[in-house]
């Protein structure tokens with residue numbers, strides 16, 4: 071890495087118009103090179119997606135004109151913790167590399183040698199394993215891997231020798247030595263090229279070659295011409311036969327870029343396609359000035375193509391054609407042949423290039439499977455929690471199965487962290503471990519808040535304000551008279567087995583708070599910190615509250631009522647994130663939703679339905695409002711976004 075080692079930079083301020091953007095300590099060029107190198111392992115699509123996501127994040131944080139995505143990528147690489155909130159599918163590479171670079175930088179700042187820094191970089195990624203695997207497999211890919219390994223060994227040798235020779239004068243000496251060496255950098259030489267394939271290359275590399283059709287893609291202003299100064303830290307490129315040459319002027323740079331564009335555009339024998347995008351926003355991407363210099367009026371293409379120009383869309387269309395009753399037999403056959411060809415394509419490591427083209431991956435053709443080992447032992451009670459009951463019996467049993475049994479749910483979010491923190495503090499106050507004093511609670515909140523991962527600093531601030539409001543509501547609720555009820559237990563764990571029709575159901579859970587009313591009955595309170603609340607009718611049949619009350623009747627709270635079984639006196643949800651209606655005290659107190667002691671058989675029926683679904687393993691998707699927050703939408707056959715799994 072040829073990046074300069076400089077002082078750490080703080081969060082980037084918004085620059086004034088025309089001012090340079092803070093690029094972080096790595097700099098834009100070095101950052102982009104590193105991200106797309108084998109150490110970063112990101113491709114152009116990943117970089118584009120991440121760049122877009124970073125710009126969206128800036129806008130969400132109130133910055134009207136975010137810095138260009140290249141600058142944001144460089145900043146994120148310099149401060150990889152910025153990337154924790156982004157989709158790992160495209161941000162993981164940058165995040166890992168950022169952490170690795172930081173570690174390497176610390177080694178160098180602490181007086182480490184270039185060789186130590188190189189070892190850290192080498193050991194910190196999966197690149198060595200990848201090279202080793204390829205080298206062992208042999209073939210063209212193996213030869214390339216051997217060559218790369220040789221180059222890496224030579225680099226380590228040079229680093230070790232530089233250390234001996236300079237007596238440990240640091241990494242910059244080593245870089246200087248490398249810059250002075252004349253290293254041939256033709257990494258594409260010797261790579262096997264397929265005959266019937268599209269060749270991707272830079273304009274430089276296309277010199278002297280020709281094709282029938284050439285596409286010069288992404289001819290955007292700012293990229294082409296790229297008028298940034300060329301060269302390296304030591305500007306070795308300026309060393310000529312007659313001494314040090316003057317750096318290129320902007321005019322000369324422009325002329326050089328124009329020549330390069332001319333080279334690219336003249337590689338086509340029959341047809342040349344030049345593409346650029348024009349963003350509607352003023353500060354968005356604009357086509358390069360070179361486009362107009364071609365002398366052809368650019369054709370505006372708006373809207374989307376008939377189908378996305380990507381392999382999955384092609385496979386989808388071919389598959390649809392093979393079974394389209396309106397298509398001619400010849401067309402259907404041709405589509406099937408294309409699919410077979412795509413399915414047979416492999417990369418240099420023999421991995422299929424288009425696995426989705428193979429019928430093996432067409433899940434909809436398979437019959438539903440059954441597990442040879444039953445999910446639950448029919449002879450034993452079915453164990454459920456109050457919230458599971460709602461999913462199993464009322465909303466979607468598939469969501470329950472995937473989330474609770476398969477444990478495929480998304481990792482806990484900051485929203486859950488918010489709930490946990492507020493619950494813990496409420497418990498501390500109710501049990502007397504912390505005084506019922508807002509200042510003390512806020513101090514406790516401050517000490518743990520930064521551990522919650524929010525998408526952006528502004529979100530963290532906003533949620534902290536909400537947490538403060540929730541705690542204030544809790545304190546008001548806690549300190550006012552609630553019809554003479556007294557708290558007798560908090561975070562009360564229980565475990566009871568209930569009869570429900572032909573099933574025995576074991577309910578385990580924890581009651582946020584158990585109170586005794588003046589008649590000596592048990593009243594159960596459940597604190598909620600979510601943004602939604604059930605309707606009045608839904609509360610009357612709220613499964614979790616009803617199960618708590620049933621559990622009270624079965625002895626779940628006997629121990630906190632001196633061993634005497636109390637009657638169930640009701641239960642309530644206390645919505646700490648939501649203020650009450652004006653007539654109930656207004657926003658300063660929480661919205662309280664109470665349920666009477668359940669009568670009739672509806673709770674028993676609910677338990678029996680849920681237990682039956684678990685034992686019979688009936689987990690069919692059932693769509694509804696609950697899908698909005700379901701993590702499995704993209705794999706759910708009942709949702710448009712998940713249909714591709716079976717169609």
Ligand code: SF4
Pocket residue numbers: 466467468469691692693694696697700701702703706707708709
């Ligand atoms: S998306 Fe909806 S129907 Fe599908 S599993 Fe999730 S909750 Fe169930």
